[in-house]
Amino acid sequence: MLPRGRPRAMGAAVLLLLLLLVVGFFLFGRDPDYGLGTTATLDEDPYRSRNLSASSPQLLLPPKCEMLHVAIVCAGYNSSREIITLTKSLLFYRKNPLHLHLITDAVARNILETLFRTWMVPAVVVSFYDAEELKPLVSWIPNKHYSGLYGLMKLVLPSILPPSLARVIVLDTDVTFSSDIVELWALFDHFSGVILLWLDRLQQTGWEQMWKVTAKRELLTLMATSLADQDIFNAVIKEHPHLVHPLPCVWNVQLSDHTRAERCYLEAADLKVIHWNSPKKLRVKNKHAEFFRNLHLTFLGYDGKLLRRELFGCPNQFPPGAEQLQQALTQLDEEEPCFEFRQQQLTVHRVHITFLPHQPPPPQPHDVTLVAQLSMDRLQMLEALCRHWPGPMSLALYLTDEEAQQFLHFVETSPVLSMRKDVAYHVVYRDGPLYPVNQLRNVALAQALTPYVFLSDIDFLPAYSLYDYLRASIEQLELDSRRKTALVVPAFETLHYRFSFPNSKAELLTLLDAGSLHTFRYHEWPQGHSSTDYSRWREAQAPYSVQWSADYEPYVVVPRDCPRYDPRFVGFGWNKVAHIIELDAQEYEFLVLPEAFSIHLPHAPSLDISRFRSSPTYRNCLQALKEEFHQDLSRRYGSAALKYLTALQQARSRA
């Protein structure tokens, strides 16, 4: 580093630190009274204060398009959900480019990287910092506050944020904005005199030493057995009151049970930030709890895609891929009959992987994850599925933001579901009229963590023994992930909601003979499973190999690195068929397992299948998709793909 660089970087760090304190103290404060006496609005005539607070004329806003920096410490699954609601409220009111500095553990990073990449919000930059690096700096402090070690990290943020960062607003994950964060940012300028005044003194003392000394003394002299970050901030501030310029309390309206928050504001317009810093969160008892809850619920259920708003007149705001995507969308012809299909294929859905707490399965060489996708109308399948499949699952859910909250409530109130930590739920947010079935499958597939995946559908219940049987078969067949094998799980169906699920192949065959069970779609779509050769399966004692045939779409177990589903197939029809063709083209061997089975439960036809049946346009568009798929196939596999095209043409000539 150049000699001249060092003092500047250090100065910046100290500046950051101060502002961190200024903001941090009020945004993280748990002492409800502190600072209330200093608010500007309380002692004045309400009429005047109304106009003041509505317009904040004292504050000169920063130049248009100035980037605002926000730092948030975030760890684990639940905080990752919280941070999204906070971000929505930020984005809803913001008019400036934002740079989010996220200090995360591996879990939160994995979730939030995917989320922000797919969210594609213009004029938002996100940087990640590894919280692990900060742990040693604070782990010596005993603490028992519910935010734990990650709360304490706010003390040492300057050591991880880039030295070039002069100012940053530090936020807890449990705050909701009800105003534009630029107004908070503007306070930096307002207070800049104060900060410059104390710069040299701070440089002499050094923040790092200051808080450590204080913390150690607190631990020794005050008989404290644990300290939360705020205890330390409070102690430092008590010793060095000149460090702090209090924020008006409207920037931290705290909703603990006994807070006197209402002394802080005269009316809704005054509120800037709501802080849900009670362990009771939304169920907190407070005079205006209903009002605050509604504000929070507004953003909880807010459709995040509506926040993909560009800022008028600010340059270079597009996230990677967004401009090309926008162009492709603009080039679509709205009058074309398959416009809806084209648009749906191009849609980038926001994706929130591992929406709920999850324990990844321990690494085992033959383990299998069940992969499936669903929307709200299939939620009631989950409990039964959990009973039938004791192994890991990776499920993609196609939901609105509001439905995601209903889903959360559903899981929390189900003893069966809330017990299972090996089921990973990935929320793909709804956008557009057609169900993006293969995009959903790909999300679930990409998040499977075992070497093998069972590619199933949500309305199938596997044999109780299937999970164990598959793992044993993979071991016995000495498959490894380099061998291209697709194990076929024969599919059956029942037309009865209540039926006793067969405990063995023998029981299944009895039900089949009695007419209580059928091979899957035997009446409507026999070609989908005929290659499985059910009559051979009846007698089979060992796995047997079968050949691909037109429209074959068995449920298979394959290595996790298998080809992805073709996302062009949206809505109903041919989405699995195309995937099986892809497997066959890549020379996967189809091996039917003699003891494996899975049974489809009845359900009402989906909206998409209803549209397929009733709309000629829908069927024509599906046909067009098939043809384009085959063209791509020929390009990629050359003459080897010829047999699929021939099969398609034969099917068409029969139709």
Place this chain on the structure above:
Amino acid sequence: MLPRGRPRAMGAAVLLLLLLLVVGFFLFGRDPDYGLGTTATLDEDPYRSRNLSASSPQLLLPPKCEMLHVAIVCAGYNSSREIITLTKSLLFYRKNPLHLHLITDAVARNILETLFRTWMVPAVVVSFYDAEELKPLVSWIPNKHYSGLYGLMKLVLPSILPPSLARVIVLDTDVTFSSDIVELWALFDHFSGVILLWLDRLQQTGWEQMWKVTAKRELLTLMATSLADQDIFNAVIKEHPHLVHPLPCVWNVQLSDHTRAERCYLEAADLKVIHWNSPKKLRVKNKHAEFFRNLHLTFLGYDGKLLRRELFGCPNQFPPGAEQLQQALTQLDEEEPCFEFRQQQLTVHRVHITFLPHQPPPPQPHDVTLVAQLSMDRLQMLEALCRHWPGPMSLALYLTDEEAQQFLHFVETSPVLSMRKDVAYHVVYRDGPLYPVNQLRNVALAQALTPYVFLSDIDFLPAYSLYDYLRASIEQLELDSRRKTALVVPAFETLHYRFSFPNSKAELLTLLDAGSLHTFRYHEWPQGHSSTDYSRWREAQAPYSVQWSADYEPYVVVPRDCPRYDPRFVGFGWNKVAHIIELDAQEYEFLVLPEAFSIHLPHAPSLDISRFRSSPTYRNCLQALKEEFHQDLSRRYGSAALKYLTALQQARSRA
């Protein structure tokens, strides 16, 4: 009227008129260029204008809690939907009490009265005025603008609004607010000097004469064959420019295809009102169309119940019933096991009756409306139902605001559904975790317009002939609505999705004997329909009377004024049973029709039935509800209700 009263009232009317013009001109203007040159923000340094527009320091806001008055002309089904989105955007940003003056036709009034009554927004007053009264005043003007006669009514608003109303903001239904309307209201004060200055001149001229003279001259001299309201406003203003003080164009950002709207604003913060005044509406091509669309969609999908926010510190803001309701909700014990049920029972859902255009059936003495309720996961039943029931239907849909938009799209893209104008859809907005089945039924029942109703469920398809057969039966049996008769439609079920629906009773009996059909819930809940006496029905040639028995829940045709469903039954279980008990207690005769039938199609179990099956608490709560229902029954019917209680106790002792 007192001599002193008249001039004051007149002065107020003229004042109103002027302000109507001031606002009206810009909010209704279709000339995109007019007024652009006069905006305050365009000629200034953007940095300064940014701070100006963000804080509007020139404007002194009116006193806290001052009531703001808004007038809107609204006619028909589609405008009634538009006005709700406008209202949500108004409510989202407002901080003042609002008084909405709605000038409506009978259709809009019916819809909006119900909506606002159930919306229960604090600090909102709604008054209705009959647009019919204004028609003669403007019907002489030839016009072909798409808003038609109702657009012209803005010219004569002063003659219908109360004379005491000094100021009012007049809005089109197709605007979206992106700021607090109080800022617009504040412009009244800003311009008050101008208005006072011209008051006496206006009094001499008289607005009513002024616009009529102008309109007539336009029609004569300019060879015009039609005039829209804005043509007349423009012409009057051209002659009397002193009448108008232009509004900054940010208060009317017009989204026509070729508007130069972007000359009006520098950034999002500048925008105050978006005006969707292109017939292409949301599909308009405009540089920032995406931005504007997202703002509009924000409110389109916004959960309206979140706008039930009280205004801090303003008195008397509660709509009728709201305070008692709030008290009752507060008194519930959150720890009680049936808390969710209690809360759901007390919930007042927003109701939007006749969500889509509807032609009421012509009055016929024996006509029957099919009444049912559904949520999103049963939408695919609607087309089949339309094919089976050619008569009027009244359907309640339990939806979120966002789902209501999906539903709209679903109907619009379905040829079968969009053709049918005799199906009335009533949206009841979701709130709470339990399906309020009986509240939904009551909404649909209350909106049925024929003398008789067929109380069905959405997963039943009636015999193709049922509608005609029921009307004929009612006529032949010489029923009239005073005779307490419940015609029983025997219920069957199939377990197959695809089956050929029987065209006659004979065909049905063949399927029944072949085992393809069953009597409804024969295996799970035989007592629900055993009283119908299926074996007698097989042979019956004439209607026969049957007696009530425990748990009987047939599908019946009754006079429209039949007892309502008991709203305490939410979620799954006993909701129809209780209604049939009520009918029996009121001495309705149950008469089974020999040729009537209806068939239940299979579907996956609902979430509520799954919870009922898996949760002992759920079952216990249902039991508690039953007991309370019986207590009420005893209170109302005395010893006559004893038999129901005995039946309940017998059932419990058997269980």
